[in-house]
Amino acid sequence: MxxxxxxxxxxxxxxxxxxxxxxxxxxxxxxxxxxxxxxxAQRESNPYLAYEHSVRARLQEDKIAAAHQQIMDACAADRENQCTLLDAELNREYARASLRLRIKPAGVKPILELLAQAGEVTQVNTHVEDLAAAIVDAEKQVEMLTSYRDRLLELEKRSADNIDSLIKIASQLAQTQAELERATGDNAYLLQRVNMDILNISFDAEHNESFWKPISRSLSSFSEDLSEAISEVITAVAYLLPWLVMLTLLFFPLRFIWRKLRKL
Incomplete structure (x- = not known):
């Protein structure tokens, strides 16, 4: 039963x-x-959006360096998505690391999957910035400066016999060309921001440190901390010493005056 x-x-x-x-x-x-x-769908509806992703992952302390290197190697190998390493930091003492990548949108997901295999992804944030107005303004400025430069070149050909006019035109042409190159660079940067995503990755260690590790870390920096403390004490004494001398010199005259006033 x-x-x-x-x-x-x-x-x-x-x-x-x-x-x-x-x-x-x-x-x-x-x-x-x-x-x-x-x-x-949002990318298709507005092609002028710039995406920046911030990801936080938690790993075992002894695996952070390996995962950090693994992501960098994957980025270097990803030629299809033009992955570029912008910044990298690895702190072995406190078991922390970070990466900043620039990559095509299609390459973000494989990096996140690789990160998830190495540890636990605890946080994913995405910031979106609409650069439509800035890109349109930059393109208009490039068009305007290009048209103005072409008119100056045409005017330069017509003024071949007028030295004064040639000097003025050449000066204006050089200034316009510099502004055009700067506007073209600004426009190229804005287009790169909408065509490529920024991916920030932070690696944190699991909170499973041994009892002695914080103590050993403090002992390793004991001499440095002690020297800094002594230097601060010496600096404080150097500031206080003139005041102590001045107060000592004023004490006896003030005491004498005080006694005279009390007798009156």
Missing amino acids: LKPFVRRLMLAVFMLSLAACSPTEYSGRAQGDASLRAES
């Missing part, structure tokens, strides 16, 4: 566990897919 009951009980527990776990996993995948679809 007990066997059928036990079987039904085990089946009920199994079904409850599926009911508790499966929706969560499905919801997480569905939310991720929905987020990607929304981002893709």
